[in-house]
Amino acid sequence: xxxxxxxxxxxxxxxxxxxxxxxxxxxxxxxxxxxxxxxxxxxxxxxxxxxxxxxxxxxxxxxxxxxxxxxxxxxxxxxxxxxxxxxxxxxxxxxxxxxxxxxxxxxxxxxxxxxxxxxxxxxxxxxxxxxxxxxxxxxxxxxxxxxxxxxxxxxxxxxxxxxxxxxxxxxxxxxxxxxxxxxxxxxxxxxxxxxxxxxxxxxxxxxxxxxxxxxxxxxxxxxxxxxxxxxxxxxxxxxxxxxxxxxxxxxxxxxxxxxxxxxxxxxxxxxxxxxxxxxxxxxxxxxxxxxxxxxxxxxxxxxxxxxxxxxxxxxxxxxxxxxxxxxxxxxxxxxxxxxxxxxxxxxxxxxxxxxxxxxxxxxxxxxxxxxxxxxxxxxxxxxxxxxxxxxxxxxxxxxxxxxxxxxxxxxxxxxxxxxxxxxxxxxxxxxxxxxxxxxxxxxxxxxxxxxxxxxxxxxxxxxxxxxxxxxxxxxxxxxxxxxxxxxxxxxxxxxxxxxxxxxxxxxxxxxxxxxxxxxxxxxxxxxxxxxxxxxxxxxxxxxxxxxxxxxxxxxxxxxxxxxxxxxxxxxxxxxxxxxxxxxxxxxxxxxxxxxxxxxxxxxxxxxxxxxxxxxxxxxx
Numbered sequence: 001x002x003x004x005x006x007x008x009x010x011x012x013x014x015x016x017x018x019x020x021x022x023x024x025x026x027x028x029x030x031x032x033x034x035x036x037x038x039x040x041x042x043x044x045x046x047x048x049x050x051x052x053x054x055x056x057x058x059x060x061x062x063x064x065x066x067x068x069x070x071x072x073x074x075x076x077x078x079x080x081x082x083x084x085x086x087x088x089x090x091x092x093x094x095x096x097x098x099x100x101x102x103x104x105x106x107x108x109x110x111x112x113x114x115x116x117x118x119x120x121x122x123x124x125x126x127x128x129x130x131x132x133x134x135x136x137x138x139x140x141x142x143x144x145x146x147x148x149x150x151x152x153x154x155x156x157x158x159x160x161x162x163x164x165x166x167x168x169x170x171x172x173x174x175x176x177x178x179x180x181x182x183x184x185x186x187x188x189x190x191x192x193x194x195x196x197x198x199x200x201x202x203x204x205x206x207x208x209x210x211x212x213x214x215x216x217x218x219x220x221x222x223x224x225x226x227x228x229x230x231x232x233x234x235x236x237x238x239x240x241x242x243x244x245x246x247x248x249x250x251x252x253x254x255x256x257x258x259x260x261x262x263x264x265x266x267x268x269x270x271x272x273x274x275x276x277x278x279x280x281x282x283x284x285x286x287x288x289x290x291x292x293x294x295x296x297x298x299x300x301x302x303x304x305x306x307x308x309x310x311x312x313x314x315x316x317x318x319x320x321x322x323x324x325x326x327x328x329x330x331x332x333x334x335x336x337x338x339x340x341x342x343x344x345x346x347x348x349x350x351x352x353x354x355x356x357x358x359x360x361x362x363x364x365x366x367x368x369x370x371x372x373x374x375x376x377x378x379x380x381x382x383x384x385x386x387x388x389x390x391x392x393x394x395x396x397x398x399x400x401x402x403x404x405x406x407x408x409x410x411x412x413x414x415x416x417x418x419x420x421x422x423x424x425x426x427x428x429x430x431x432x433x434x435x436x437x438x439x440x441x442x443x444x445x446x447x448x449x450x451x452x453x454x455x456x457x458x459x460x461x462x463x464x465x466x467x468x469x470x471x472x473x474x475x476x477x478x479x480x481x482x483x484x485x486x487x488x489x490x491x492x493x494x495x496x497x498x499x500x501x502x503x504x505x506x507x508x509x510x511x512x513x514x515x516x517x518x519x520x521x522x523x524x525x526x527x528x529x530x531x532x533x534x535x536x537x538x539x540x541x542x543x544x545x546x547x548x549x550x551x552x553x554x555x556x557x558x559x560x561x562x563x564x565x566x567x568x569x570x571x572x573x574x575x576x577x578x579x580x581x582x583x584x585x586x587x588x589x590x591x592x593x594x595x596x597x598x599x600x601x602x603x604x605x606x607x608x609x610x611x612x613x614x615x616x617x618x619x620x
Contacts, residue, residue, distance in 0.1 A: 024350070024370035024389035026398040027411070032368025034354050037279075037408060066464060066523075071118040071125050071489070072514035076103035076110045076140075077507075078500035079475035079491055082261040082332035083277060084414055085143040085194050088489040088516075090479035096120035097170055098489045098516060099142040099153060102132050106509040108500060115142040115153055116514060119171035125516065133175055139163050141261075145197040145205055146170060149236035154180070154193045154207055162190045162209055166237050180207075180231060183244040187219035188212040190229070192260040197236070198267030199291045205233040206292055208265050208274055210258045222246065225257035228276065232292045247274070247286050249297035255281050256307050259332065266480070268338035275300070277334035277348045280308040280327075280355075280363065283384075285336070285344055285377075300346060300375050301384055303329055310363050315355040324356035326366070330373075331409040337417040337425065337480070345376040345455060347427050349413025350386065367404045370411040372429050376455050387458045388412055388449050390432040401434040401442040405497035407474070412447075416478040418486060420521065426450045426486050428464070428476045436469055441496040443469075446476040446517075448486065450524050462524055464488070464517060472496045473515075485518040536561065537606050537613050539587070546618035553590045555606060555613075560584045564607040567594070567617065575602065594619055 079087075079101055088098045102116030114132025118125055132139070133153070142155040142165075153165040153175075161182030165175040182190050193209040212218025213226035221227040228250050232242035255278075263276045270291040276284055283301040288294060304318045304327060318325045334348030350371035355363040375384040390399060390411035399411065407413070407430075414430040428448045436443040445465040449458045465473040476490035493512040539556040553565065565579040578592050594617075602617045 024386065024412075025392035027368035027370060028398050028400045031399065031401060031404055032366050034364035035367055035406075036360070036362040037353075037365045066467070067518045068468075069125055069516045070128070070513045071098060071120075071516045072100055072102065072116045072128055073511050074100060074102050074104070074116060074491075074514060075106045075509050075511055076101050076113055076500055077491065077493065077498050077509075077512050080141070080261045080333075080414075081192070081259070082409065082414075083194075083264045083334050084416055084475050084477045085141065085261075085264075086196070086480070087142070087144060087477040088479045088487060089144060089146050090481040090483065090487045091146060091170065092481075094122045094483075095171060096479070096487060096516070097144055097146065097151060098514075099144045100489070100491070100514045101140045101142065102129065104130070104511075111138060114139045115155060115165060117142075117153075118514075118516075120516070121171060133165055134163075134177060137163060137177065141192050143193055143195040143207075145195050145237075147197050147203045147205070147236040148201070149203060149238070152195075152197075152205060152237035154195045154205075154237070156189065156191045156193060156209070158191070159189050161186075162193050162207065162231070164237055180240060181243055183221075186211050186221055186244070188217055191216065191218075194263060194265045196265045196267040196272070198269065198272050199234075200269055203234070203236050204291055205237045206265060206267060206272055207231040207233075208263060210260065213257060213259070216260070220257070223252040224255070226259060227251075228258045228263065230274070230292075242292070247295050247297075249284075249295075250276070250286065252307075254307070256309055262330075262332040264334055264336045266336045266338050266344070268340065268342060271338045271342040271344075273336045273338050273344040275334060275336040275344075275346050277330040277332050278303060279329055279332045279351065279365075280305075280310075280353055281329075283330045283334075283346075283348060285346065287344060287377075289342065298377070301329065301373075303327070310355060311358045311361060312355075313358070315358050316353065316363075324354060326352050326354045328352050331365075331369070331413050333409045333413040333415065335415045335417045335427070337419055339419060339423060339425070339454075343377045343454075345374070345417065345425060346384070347372060347374050347387075347415040347417060347429070348384075349373070349410030349415070349429070351410055351413075365408065367406070367408075368399065368411065370399065372410070372412045372415060372427075374427075374455060378454070388429065388431075388447065388461045390434070391461075393433065393435045399432070399434050401432070402437045402439070403441040404432060405441045405444070405472070406501065407444075407498070414475060416476055416488070418478045418480050418482040420482040423454070424450055424452050424482070424521070424525070425455060426478065426482055426521075426524065428478050428486075428488060430474050430476065431461075431463075433469075438470065438494070438496060443472050443496050444474050446473050446488070446490055448519065448524055450521075452525065459525060462519075464519060465492075468492065470494065482521065485520055486524065488517045488519075490515055490517065536608050540606060540613050540615060542604055542615055542617055545616075546620045547594055548620055549593065549595045551592050551594055551604075551617065553592060553604060553606075554588070556587050557583055557585050557608070561608055564605075565590065566605050566607075567592075567597070568603050568605060569600070
């Protein structure tokens with residue numbers, strides 16, 4: 001019988017206690033069954049889905065402590081397949097530009113699809129747009145940047161190179177449309193772009209996108225099924241100095257190809273960061289400190305099977321022992337931020353994958369996987385840590401509910417990030433709400449957490465949609481510039497899930513609101529911080545180390561409580577669990593036989609509910 005090894009989250013750290021790490025609540029088994037991961041869509045398909053009548057919307061309170069304004073509408077409700085692009089800019093003068101994918105067609109083909117745009121002049125937002133910004137070109141996935149030469153929007157049209165809109169004055173004037181030149185050898189088109197404006201003068205436009213995969217009417221390019229390509233314009237998008245560039249370490253020597261929206265880009269001066277949030281590949285950072293001239297690759301989380309191909313002979317059997325392994329990786333949705341010191345900060349949703357049917361052409365994911373993961377460059381080889389998760393709102397010791405809408409992301413995914421002038425970092429994410437549903441599926445809300453110490457500790461996450469309880473609030477994009485407020489644009493409607501992505505639970509096409517939301521930074525920072533929950537484990541030590549037969553685990557517990565102690569291997573699997581019980585305060589010493597473990601490096605983990613402390617253990 002095939003077995004499935006569920007990977008535990010391990011903290012590969014020697015001698016450090018991370019007070020910001022939370023344990024993701026257990027998920028009800030009926031919500032976490034493996035599901036086939038379906039292909040992404042670019043919106044040219046006919047709609048074979050089953051249309052369901054939307055459930056009635058339950059009214060919510062109208063009084064709101066958080067400021068919200070509806071700035072646009074769309075019936076095309078798929079704003080991203082995974083990572084959310086930068087769709088909002090808070091300018092230095094207090095004005096704001098925001099974009100989204102617009103349509104009012106109420107169908108999947110969306111012939112009128114294009115850039116939705118609105119502008120806040122410092123006092124009011126413009127009227128709701130009723131047309132896309134493009135004159136006639138059907139586009140989508142608009143990513144906006146701004147520089148001294150004006151505003152630039154990069155998106156895709158589904159034919160040829162990337163499409164651009166450019167104008168000299170933010171908020172007014174006519175757009176000039178153009179096509180970003182693409183290599184003639186690229187079949188079909190370039191898709192799903194991400195952009196950032198960097199350089200010492202803030203006028204260098206950097207973009208990343210992929211060639212259309214075979215599943216999206218494309219073809220392989222230089223051997224890659226969805227090649228990741230980099231572009232650079234030194235004049236804000238007027239001309240392009242670099243086109244169709246394959247960055248070193250991203251080609252087919254390392255990866256077979258890329259999927260739509262599984263990447264993000266950010267900049268701060270000459271420091272440019274591109275992160276790929278691989279699903280069945282590595283999570284890795286491409287970093288340039290010279291405004292995109294040279295690049296260095298850092299693997300943040302390694303996928304244990306190089307160049308993975310669906311239905312390959314051994315599936316996800318990592319060590320080929322005839323056991324199909326469930327592998328922990330990224331859900332494909334993530335964000336990256338570069339601080340004033342040039343340090344890249346990375347977040348992504350946690351996910352588990354399995355390929356144990358080697359004839360069906362698909363792999364499976366576990367929709368009940370929970371956890372927002374975080375890493376920054378100062379952590380080096382330290383594994384990403386979990387800083388937040390969808391919460392156990394009814395306190396029954398598990399995440400329950402009726403159903404999970406198929407976004408193919410973690411219960412706590414789709415992050416977006418920003419930073420204030422004093423270095424405080426903010427990250428929002430989409431979280432599954434176990435106590436809120438419309439009769440068949442549960443809603444998602446946007447949460448936010450912050451760190452005042454460079455990512456070492458994080459505030460308790462705050463629900464930004466608490467007054468919009470019976471609404472689906474997704475695809476939140478945060479302005480990189482945080483002043484006295486955090487600025488976010490997100491999509492809201494009354495029905496969980498998507499009309500655009502055809503599945504057996506396809507939702508009806510309805511009008512979705514595009515909402516601008518602002519929250520005072522003081523509200524985020526004064527919300528009860530996780531750091532206030534003191535790490536109750538002190539004096540943690542292991543002896544002898546290295547060990548062969550037995551080790552003694554010593555620790556002091558400041559307050560009585562549940563304590564779980566385990567040993568995990570480098571793959572994150574618990575190989576020994578020798579304590580999981582209520583433990584009184586005081587000093588404790590536990591003898592553990594480790595002679596059953598093979599030689600290698602392991603981690604002893606003490607989990608007291610508020611934090612996890614880990615120490616490296618060598619078995620020789």
